[in-house]
Amino acid sequence: MKLVNFQKNLVLVALCYLPGTLLAGEFVEKSLSAQPNGIVEIHNVRGDIKVLGWDKQEVEIRGELDDLAEELIFEKQGKVTLIRVKMPNKNVNHGDGSKLVINIPNGNRLDFSGVSTDLIIKNIDGGIDIRTVSGDVDGKNIHKQLFVTTVSGDIEFKDSSGRAKLGTVSGDIEGNLNSQGISANSVSGDVELELTEFDELSASTVSGDLKIEGKLKDDGEASLNNVSGDITLKLASKVNARANIKSGPGGSITNGLSSDKVKEIFPNQQKLQMTLGDGSGRIKIYTVSGSIRLSGKNH
Numbered sequence: 001m002k003l004v005n006f007q008k009n010l011v012l013v014a015l016c017y018l019p020g021t022l023l024a025g026e027f028v029e030k031s032l033s034a035q036p037n038g039i040v041e042i043h044n045v046r047g048d049i050k051v052l053g054w055d056k057q058e059v060e061i062r063g064e065l066d067d068l069a070e071e072l073i074f075e076k077q078g079k080v081t082l083i084r085v086k087m088p089n090k091n092v093n094h095g096d097g098s099k100l101v102i103n104i105p106n107g108n109r110l111d112f113s114g115v116s117t118d119l120i121i122k123n124i125d126g127g128i129d130i131r132t133v134s135g136d137v138d139g140k141n142i143h144k145q146l147f148v149t150t151v152s153g154d155i156e157f158k159d160s161s162g163r164a165k166l167g168t169v170s171g172d173i174e175g176n177l178n179s180q181g182i183s184a185n186s187v188s189g190d191v192e193l194e195l196t197e198f199d200e201l202s203a204s205t206v207s208g209d210l211k212i213e214g215k216l217k218d219d220g221e222a223s224l225n226n227v228s229g230d231i232t233l234k235l236a237s238k239v240n241a242r243a244n245i246k247s248g249p250g251g252s253i254t255n256g257l258s259s260d261k262v263k264e265i266f267p268n269q270q271k272l273q274m275t276l277g278d279g280s281g282r283i284k285i286y287t288v289s290g291s292i293r294l295s296g297k298n299h
Contacts (some may be wrong), residue, residue: 028100039108050120051112052104064099110130133150133151140158146165154174161179167181172191174190176194200221203225204275213235223285227290232293233292243257243273243274
């Protein structure tokens, strides 16, 4: 029996020294040189991950692996730096998830996929593409592109710019963005966006509220839709656009953009059609049972 235990311990010790092999729950601190303008691809099933941009041309990982992790894969594949916390093909509802801080070079793009991982992302110049199931995504100072999809998590961005596609099913979306083109969609959450100048905006919810503030460029388009929530649109400068706005039964429209009158239409619906400035842009808003409130510089 002593010989068997000795052999088991010897195997465990040997595993610790195999390249790329780490024990579950182990603290890790590793780094690899990275390609300029490359991609950092991260796969982590559960836990808390913080990704930070920095000036070094390398990727660094520090922190603790998932209690059930079988292996950490950390390698270069051409322009891609791959980080994968490999998990067993079985129920992983017990134990703690990974808690990692990952630094990536400025100019690299971040691609992330996970199941139940909360993400904090800061100072990424090369853009992000995030796909997770039940985690929150909190970003600051992200540029070039913001593509984020989650099922039951919240999405929040501050001081960021670039084309944005943000989607969640049961979470809220909140952003302070400088984005020429943005799409933000939630099923049962609220969408609140503070934008600078934009030329293309599409935002929708089913049972949440929409609150949008920003400057619509000439020739720009804004499309806002929901079913049972309220819509508030505040435009920060004089608007040049044709507007077509309608509320369904039980909804209402308040026009603070112009002197155009809201019309009652059958059955128990309202509509507002107006031309603001030279009419070069387009605004389309529709809600089934919520209120629509418009305000801005034109009035």
